[in-house]
Amino acid sequence: MPECIIEITQLTKTYKAKAAVRNANLSIGKGEIVGLIGQNGAGKSTLLKMICGLIYPTSGEIQLFNEAAGDRPALFERMGQLIERPGLYPNDTAYEHLYALALSRGLKDSRQQMEALLQRVGLAHVRKTKVRHYSMGMKQRLGIALALLGSPDVLILDEPINGLDPQGIVEIRKLILELSQTGLTVIISSHILEELSKIATKYAIIHKGHIVEVISREDLLHSCEERIELEMDDVTTVLPLVEQHLQITDYKVVDLHTLYIYDSTIENYQLSKLLVEHGLTFHSITTHKQSLEQYFLERTQAAGGELND
Structure with missing residues (x-):
């Protein structure tokens, strides 16, 4: 288990009578890429803003690096964030953006780090080009470079692929994977589970806050x-049979009445034949395959009724 560096407990944010985030609990380990998945308006941005100190929670607790966050700006300074879209000046260059931010943070001898960041995000060759000439993907990469200035321990990205073309999505994905290999912890939100599945090591599904x-x-x-x-009626009676006669070891006992078998070399008829030969009755044998989107929809739909009560 990786060292826990972010832990939120019963985190809630209420605007007037509406709760944008309610009683959220989440632990994040060092070096993980955590995908925060949810529909538009589910509360992803609000949750991320609380974690990185941009807004205060109404109630609940945030622990950063094993310390209570509270009003300690030094802890939040160890995080780099790109929430929604980067705020860029169209007539400034990438280098000028980084230089202005470094000055505002009082970073000394930052020139070498700025050059390295532009190289890392693939903008070194256009570092003196005005941002108004950048594509959407280039602007997102500059936003990530700004978030990485100061060498944070955690990078928070809110919908970084939103509005990008396929090439831009590939570029951002590759960059995030490269950054994670340096030991950086990444929290990335999206409503596209298929894309998150290519990079995330853990997922938090958020629905209605x-x-x-x-x-x-x-x-x-x-x-x-x-x-x-x-x-x-009782799947434990069949376990010795499937292990001995079908050499199945990749299975899961869901409950007393349900068994999942993941061995792709086994056919349904082989299992039913085995059961009949040994005098065991069964209710059903079916093949099931679920897409990532179906999984997400099932979880949110199941939670929807509970949350509306």
């Missing part, structure tokens, strides 16, 4: 891969 599920990349992919679902 609630974090309804936190799941690892491995568990998510395992839940969505093709499987055989066996329904019977």
